[in-house]
Amino acid sequence: xxxxxxxxxxxxxxxxxxxxxxxxxxxxxxxxxxxxxxxxxxxxxxxxxxxxxxxxxxxxxxxxxxxxxxxxxxxxxxxxxxxxxxxxxxxxxxxxxxxxxxxxxxxxxxxxxxxxxxxxxxxxxxxxxxxxxxxxxxxxxxxxxxxxxxxxxxxxxxxxxxxxxxxxxxxxxxxxxxxxxxxxxxxxxxxxxxxxxxxxxxxxxxxxxxxxxxxxxxxxxxx
Numbered sequence: 410x411x412x413x414x415x416x417x418x419x420x421x422x423x424x425x426x427x428x429x430x431x432x433x434x435x436x437x438x439x440x441x442x443x444x445x446x447x448x449x450x451x452x453x454x455x456x457x458x459x460x461x462x463x464x465x466x467x468x469x470x471x472x473x474x475x476x477x478x479x480x481x482x483x484x485x486x487x488x489x490x491x492x493x494x495x496x497x498x499x500x501x502x503x504x505x506x507x508x509x510x511x512x513x514x515x516x517x518x519x520x521x522x523x524x525x526x527x528x529x530x531x532x533x534x535x536x537x538x539x540x541x542x543x544x545x546x547x548x549x550x551x552x553x554x555x556x557x558x559x560x561x562x563x564x565x566x567x568x569x570x571x572x573x574x575x576x577x578x579x580x581x582x583x584x585x586x587x588x589x590x591x592x593x594x595x596x597x598x599x600x601x602x603x604x605x606x607x608x609x610x611x612x613x614x615x616x617x618x619x620x621x622x623x624x625x626x627x628x629x630x631x632x
Contacts, residue, residue, distance in 0.1 A: 410455040410525050410568065411435045411586045415445030415471065416487065417463050421510075425458065428514050429521065433565035435589030442466030449475055454482050455586070456525055461488040461499070469502060476503035483524040487512075522546055536571040539631035541610060541618055543571055557609050562587070566602050567610075570619070570629040579626040603627055 412429055416422035417440040426438045437452070439445040442463035449457055449471065457475070461468040472484055483505040488495065491509040499507050505527070506520050522545060536543040540553045548564055550557040559567065565587050570578065580599050588598070603619065611617045620628045 410565070411453070411589060412437070412456045412458060412521070413445065413449055413452070413454045414438045414458045415442060415449075415463060415468065416440065416458070416460045417442075418460070421460075424514070425517065428518060432518060432521075433561040434521075435565075435586060437589065440464070442468065442471055446471045446474055449480070449482075450478060453585075456521060457482055457484045458521070459484060459486055461486060461490065461495075469499065472499070472502050472504055483527060485520060485524055536568070536574075538571055538574045538618060538629055539616065541571070543567060552610060552614075559606075559609065562602060563606055563609070567606060570606075570627065573629075575628065575630050577622045577625050577628050583626065 412434050414422060414425050414429070414436060416425060416438070419440065422438050422440060426436045429436045437448060437454075439448060440463075443465040445459070445463070446466060459468040459471055463471075468486060468488070472486070475482070475484065484503065486499045486504045486507045487510060488499070488507070489510045496507045496509075505524055508517060508520060526545065536545065541550075542552070543550050545568055548559075550559060550564075550567065566583070569583065569586050583599050603621075607617075607619050611619055616631070618629055618631065620630060622628050
């Protein structure tokens with residue numbers, strides 16, 4: 410999952426970025442409001458984390474512009490302002506959640522997980538394709554009731570595939586959302602990790618779930 414963080418306090422921004430990356434999210438961090446808005450409008454993110462007090466453009470203006478452009482990406486507002494009226498303004502402007510500073514990083518991560526689960530209204534908390542079940546909150550993965558252990562990057566790749574089950578995911582899409590890297594330099598890495606997942610999820614099973622769509626990319630589906 411790819412997250413955009415717009416936070417002008419360098420220490421806070423780097424702290425958030427590092428914590429999210431340790432949870433296998435791909436993260437872009439910007440300290441300038443106008444540059445952050447430019448990225449939010451130009452890039453397909455799964456979540457925006459936006460501070461209210463920013464140079465060149467406020468977080469509230471970013472939020473209003475994003476919603477005016479009909480971008481429905483979940484937005485988590487960060488602010489040192491804890492007054493109820495400020496929270497109400499943020500939520501009424503289109504924010505999905507509001508977290509006041511200082512905050513515990515565990516709470517931030519929990520809110521991020523909740524917002525990403527909620528990102529598409531049809532996306533359930535527990536992901537399931539056929540007998541493959543993945544709980545993003547606990548990172549428990551089972552197939553046919555048998556537990557499957559994955560690395561952090563394998564978890565991230567599997568979650569992206571399962572959240573878009575039945576849809577062809579190109580290598581550029583995968584590289585942006587799972588590795589936050591340009592496609593050209595990561596082509597082989599993507600193929601390698603897809604094979605890692607295949608060995609753990611499909612090997613020895615009659616029904617294969619991970620499919621190569623020749624000339625396009627990969628798709629996770631039951632049939």
